[in-house]
Amino acid sequence: MGRFGLIFKSIAKGRVTEKYPFAPIELPEGFRGKPEIDPEKCIGCGACATVCPPSAIQIHVDEEQGYKTIDLFLGRCIFCARCEEVCPAEAIRLTKEFELAAASEEDLHQVVKLKMAKCAGCGRPFDTVRHLQFIAEKLPEEQKPMLALCPDCRAKLASKILTVAARRHR
Amino acid sequence: MVDKILAEYGAVVLDRNAKRLVVQVDDKQLRPLAEKLFESGFYYANGVGVDERGLGHDFAMYHVFASEKDKLYLVVKVSTSNLKLPSITPVIPGSNWAEREAMDMLGLEFEGHPEPERLILPDDWPKGVYPLRKEFDYNERPEFVERKPESTPQRTDVVQLPLGPYHPALHEPEYFEIHVDGEVITDAKYRGFHIHRGMEKLAEGRLTLNQVPFLAERICGICGFTHSIAYCQAVADAAGLDWPERAKYIGVILLEIERLHSHLLWVGVVFHLLGFDSGFMHMWRIREKVMDIAEALTGNRKTYGLVLIGGMRRDIDESRKNWVLKTLTELREETERVSKDIFGMKELINRIKGIGVLPKEDARALGVLGPVARASGIDTDVRRDHPYLAYDKLDFKVPVYPEGDVLARLLVRYDEIIESFRLLEQALSEMPQGDVMIEDYTIPSGRVGLGATEAPRGEDVHFVITGVESKVYRWHPRAPTYNNLPSVPIMLRGNNIADAPIIIASIDPCFSCTDHVAIVRKGKVIWKGPLGEGVKQVGR
Ligand code: SF4
Ligand code: SF4
Numbered sequence: 039m040g041r042f043g044l045i046f047k048s049i050a051k052g053r054v055t056e057k058y059p060f061a062p063i064e065l066p067e068g069f070r071g072k073p074e075i076d077p078e079k080c081i082g083c084g085a086c087a088t089v090c091p092p093s094a095i096q097i098h099v100d101e102e103q104g105y106k107t108i109d110l111f112l113g114r115c116i117f118c119a120r121c122e123e124v125c126p127a128e129a130i131r132l133t134k135e136f137e138l139a140a141a142s143e144e145d146l147h148q149v150v151k152l153k154m155a156k157c158a159g160c161g162r163p164f165d166t167v168r169h170l171q172f173i174a175e176k177l178p179e180e181q182k183p184m185l186a187l188c189p190d191c192r193a194k195l196a197s198k199i200l201t202v203a204a205r206r207h208r
Numbered sequence: 209m210v211d212k213i214l215a216e217y218g219a220v221v222l223d224r225n226a227k228r229l230v231v232q233v234d235d236k237q238l239r240p241l242a243e244k245l246f247e248s249g250f251y252y253a254n255g256v257g258v259d260e261r262g263l264g265h266d267f268a269m270y271h272v273f274a275s276e277k278d279k280l281y282l283v284v285k286v287s288t289s290n291l292k293l294p295s296i297t298p299v300i301p302g303s304n305w306a307e308r309e310a311m312d313m314l315g316l317e318f319e320g321h322p323e324p325e326r327l328i329l330p331d332d333w334p335k336g337v338y339p340l341r342k343e344f345d346y347n348e349r350p351e352f353v354e355r356k357p358e359s360t361p362q363r364t365d366v367v368q369l370p371l372g373p374y375h376p377a378l379h380e381p382e383y384f385e386i387h388v389d390g391e392v393i394t395d396a397k398y399r400g401f402h403i404h405r406g407m408e409k410l411a412e413g414r415l416t417l418n419q420v421p422f423l424a425e426r427i428c429g430i431c432g433f434t435h436s437i438a439y440c441q442a443v444a445d446a447a448g449l450d451w452p453e454r455a456k457y458i459g460v461i462l463l464e465i466e467r468l469h470s471h472l473l474w475v476g477v478v479f480h481l482l483g484f485d486s487g488f489m490h491m492w493r494i495r496e497k498v499m500d501i502a503e504a505l506t507g508n509r510k511t512y513g514l515v516l517i518g519g520m521r522r523d524i525d526e527s528r529k530n531w532v533l534k535t536l537t538e539l540r541e542e543t544e545r546v547s548k549d550i551f552g553m554k555e556l557i558n559r560i561k562g563i564g565v566l567p568k569e570d571a572r573a574l575g576v577l578g579p580v581a582r583a584s585g586i587d588t589d590v591r592r593d594h595p596y597l598a599y600d601k602l603d604f605k606v607p608v609y610p611e612g613d614v615l616a617r618l619l620v621r622y623d624e625i626i627e628s629f630r631l632l633e634q635a636l637s638e639m640p641q642g643d644v645m646i647e648d649y650t651i652p653s654g655r656v657g658l659g660a661t662e663a664p665r666g667e668d669v670h671f672v673i674t675g676v677e678s679k680v681y682r683w684h685p686r687a688p689t690y691n692n693l694p695s696v697p698i699m700l701r702g703n704n705i706a707d708a709p710i711i712i713a714s715i716d717p718c719f720s721c722t723d724h725v726a727i728v729r730k731g732k733v734i735w736k737g738p739l740g741e742g743v744k745q746v747g748r
Binding site: 043044054066091092118 | 415418419422423426486487489490493496503504506507508511513521522525545546548549550552553
């Protein structure tokens with residue numbers, strides 16, 4: 039058939055180019071588009087920032103004001119969905135949105151600002167209130183007071199308890 | 209057999225498993241051993257310089273050899289305390305670039321190298337600064353030195369024709385300088401490495417083990433997934449991990465989807481270069497459906513992002529399986545029908561027959577890989593010779609054509625498209641149930657691992673040394689175009705200038721993967737020094 043076969047084929051197939059952007063494009067379930075953080079749900083644990091391969095998510099701590107910010111910059115995002123996979127609060131998820139052109143770089147940032155709790159020992163803000171609440175729900179009652187302390191003070195207290203216990207033992 | 213050779217040269221076995229063997233030899237024994245290995249059927253697969261001071265050793269060079277016959281990857285390590293090592297390029301031309309790469313990046317010196325010039329680092333990079341040494345930070349930016357402009361002397365005896373630095377069809381930076389006498393090409397030079405991205409340093413300096421697969425997938429804009437698989441297999445090899453069966457099948461399915469879309473893309477581009485745009489349109493029409501399958505299975509057309517060290521991140525939705533199988537059957541019939549019409553066009557076939565010939569001996573000396581090797585009569589395929597994932601359980605043929613011309617390269621790839629359809633049908637229907645990921649594992653530090661896959665363009669070899677705190681100590685990926693490009697000048701010589709674009713495209717080059725300058729004639733380096741100097745040499 040040679041070339042005539044191809045000509046018939048073309049006529050039979052007609053136009054195959056999608057109408058997009060004049061008509062919406064169909065996307066399958068599970069398509070990995072723009073990630074979105076739900077500021078209501080995010081507890082500021084920072085797990086997403088740790089796994090994010092290109093560091094599209096960055097955490098900043100403002101000790102003076104007592105805030106932690108989770109800053110997702112879409113300009114760096116590679117849409118891998120690792121963040122969605124590790125988020126313990128199901129706060130970040132990938133949407134089907136893929137049209138990300140923006141007039142300014144700022145429009146590509148999503149920032150979640152969370153209040154931090156101050157350490158009952160040294161007074162330094164050390165973790166977000168929401169994250170502590172999230173952990174508290176999973177802890178047994180007797181261990182909850184420990185959550186009021188920052189990791190440094192917690193370690194000091196623990197070693198104090200141990201020394202006291204050791205002395206008693208003697 | 210290998211053991212006998214190794215014993216003869218006093219090699220000490222450091223680590224071995226069924227698929228790969230790591231040995232250390234004394235530097236004096238290296239060159240004779242390399243020669244012997246080459247004679248007994250090994251080709252040069254990868255060369256990696258490592259700054260091992262962080263592991264309590266000196267600097268080392270790891271030469272990786274592979275043999276289809278012995279079904280083995282052989283990693284030969286040589287250490288040096290004074291940065292000097294013997295070069296093996298005089299006995300295996302294929303190691304030329306790898307040694308120069310280690311020279312540039314680590315400051316190793318290879319005694320007896322025929323062409324000890326810069327390969328990767330640009331001319332304005334300061335002397336004595338070696339980016340892959342551990343004291344060099346990944347985000348360090350050295351002061352650039354002033355670059356002396358090259359004075360390219362004009363020759364009067366030949367016409368020098370520049371092609372590039374952007375390829376008319378591939379939209380990637382590469383530069384060929386073609387010397388023509390009338391219509392006929394007398395010589396060609398390649399210059400590359402314009403877009404070295406420093407990925408290895410980034411991985412060692414900033415990423416964790418499970419972040420590197422996403423970087424590896426971005427080595428190539430077409431066949432990236434196979435790189436991420438090769439990397440994960442290398443780490444799994446170092447740690448002795450064995451993936452669940454289902455993960456292996458998913459891996460095969462996605463790799464073959466990738467090969468399909470890559471080959472269909474290439475066939476389309478070749479038709480386009482030949483001015484046969486309706487063939488191009490038909491091929492890309494078919495390819496688009498393959499992209500849809502990838503999108504449905506992974507959530508994206510091109511970057512699947514599915515693999516981690518422990519296996520696959522997500523399972524394939526069983527409910528989509530039937531749709532995928534049905535679509536694949538339709539696509540295969542469609543490909544066969546359209547190709548029959550296309551191959552029936554004699555003028556097209558005559559246009560690519562007998563041009564760009566690469567003889568088998570040259571192909572082997574340079575360590576040419578994949579479809580380019582198979583079109584020059586070399587029977588090689590990692591999937592069959594060094595099985596990984598579930599390939600040992602699947603049935604497929606490896607097409608080999610002896611002609612070595614552009615037509616043979618087209619036919620090899622066409623046959624592979626059909627074989628990929630077959631592999632996909634088998635893998636999808638035979639895929640077992642079960643887990644797709646191992647979650648519980650530890651990665652010991654300081655271990656060597658090797659991962660090799662058959663990418664659409666040929667063998668990808670990833671070399672890994674594991675580090676502490678979930679990091680890679682050293683990662684060195686080698687893409688197939690790195691081995692295939694040096695064969696292009698051989699293919700070009702004696703052909704008409706009008707055939708140059710199609711000949712260059714016939715290796716399906718991928719410059720961003722390779723990015724690396726070599727001037728080679730009949731497997732021998734004919735020129736050393738900057739390009740301008742090289743021009744002077746030709747025709748003498
Ligand atoms: S999708 Fe990937 S790259 Fe984007 S924010 Fe999430 S983890 Fe980072
Ligand atoms: S809750 Fe989720 S989105 Fe918020 S910081 Fe943790 S991982 Fe990130």
